[in-house]
Amino acid sequence: MRKLINAPADVVADALRGLAAAHPSLRVDPEGRTVVRADAPRPGKVALVSGGGSGHEPMHIGFVGRGMLDAAAPGEVFTSPVPDQILAATLAADGGAGVLHVVANYTGDVLNFRVAAELAEEEGVEVAAVRVDDDVAVTDGRRTAGRRGTGGILFVEKIAGALAEEGARLARVADVAREVDERTRSFGVALSSCTVPVVGEPTFRLGEDEIELGIGVHGEPGRERTARMPAAGIVDAALTAIDADVPLRGAEVLLLVNGMGGTPLMEQYIACGEAAEWLRRHGATVARCLVGPFVTSLEMAGCMITVCRLTPELTRLWDAPVETPALRWGR
């Protein structure tokens, strides 16, 4: 196991200690497993809280900050955070205007966020939830009822976070979060597996000449295992699957070309070039584009393509200032 870690059981707490050392803008509790904006709670502002299994960094812990999340609850690797932890993040973030839970659609996350929301409401905090299910590859898998939440989570957190920063009320922030989810689709491809530290063995095996199309971010099975192909073919498979689900012709899109953790940026840019060319050929316009490892699966090689069909309002909110460890722009 070629990993830069100490004890496998300590990876989440050890990473949170590093996050704390690097980012004074965050209040990090490595033992309680919460990451909160240092200036939280912000009175009168709707708070966004998310979380999920660790191993997908920078999601979610690197998305905490002005214009995005108010708090995150990182679980063990590829394991949902527990309700008490989500509750602690929710209470720390609440500024009296209610809290939006952004929940990836996995059975464990959905259940634990629901329990935490009930506990928070008992303490007088209003909670709404949006479930993100952007992955077109697989429906009703081992960890999910319905589709999985993957790269679209970043879009939901950024855009809804911008709206909350502007002072919108909870119901409106939740509506826009759902709108982003509805307009967003993803498809991932793995060139290699990854190894959960406490397991010590790869989650699955791929032959030297195999790739897996439609992979999930925990190494869940995809649609199809196939022979290695050039970047152009991989991108075509991903965008063809997305386009079959929601036609992209005529759309102005926000494009995320996301590295899965073990694929270098050079290759992500190669995939981006192919994706931009595919979209152009199919009558869509890339209005905004983000390239990098944002929603990862430990050291898995591969990429995910996520596309959101923009509206002028969503574009405006995407462009709004954000100041987190992983995304920073604007004034």
Added chain:
Amino acid sequence: MRKLINAPADVVADALRGLAAAHPSLRVDPEGRTVVRADAPRPGKVALVSGGGSGHEPMHIGFVGRGMLDAAAPGEVFTSPVPDQILAATLAADGGAGVLHVVANYTGDVLNFRVAAELAEEEGVEVAAVRVDDDVAVTDGRRTAGRRGTGGILFVEKIAGALAEEGARLARVADVAREVDERTRSFGVALSSCTVPVVGEPTFRLGEDEIELGIGVHGEPGRERTARMPAAGIVDAALTAIDADVPLRGAEVLLLVNGMGGTPLMEQYIACGEAAEWLRRHGATVARCLVGPFVTSLEMAGCMITVCRLTPELTRLWDAPVETPALRWGR
């Protein structure tokens, strides 16, 4: 070869096409292999130009933008750019106030930048050069006379870039670039090798239980091949080597914990936590910190630690606004 590429010979041009699609703020020539700020030349501003072998992305092509580089010349993978290419970048960037070449200390780069500088001066462009040689691990290797340039290149480009943006003159920008280089030291550790696309085989072989201390960013040999060790031991080896070269006690440091391309962010944060703790124990203060894959070696697993002993002026310039694909902050 598990790579997300098309033809191995096309990786640089294909990646540049993706860079162009993603970043309208850049003027990219995928065939001529130059990346220039879209608003270049900036009349009266000293221009910073860098370049080197590709495969280290986002360095340098992702460092082009306001407050950092005006242009970059990416060579073939792990191969110096040719003089004509550096000349084209230099002429495109020059705003009449002269050009600073930031050159990593490898024999090929030093030679080709020198030839390009002579050609540019024949065309009436004043050129100064700073050679970056921050790597303490190895002196006089296969590709170098003296020490290698690695993570410190980012610091030189960011800090000198900020000074140029403020309107400082060429001699002053060059002096500060040299000051940053003198105050900066790096040490890298590889947990795996990497494969140059046109070669198709790993550059070196590491056993499942081996790591290489003091690795170069092209897979050049390091100081020592040793048994796998925990993150705390790896960081201790790196910082002990740096501290032996320039004592860190009492220093306020800028710390870069740099992923080499195949190591996920979670592990980089674990290394960051260990580095911050090591520095605290040894009487140094982490004044600024950056974590992420910024100076990579394709899909190599491992990390590099880079430390710059700050002054108030260097801190101010580090904090100054920057707006590039890979680094963005400030107003």
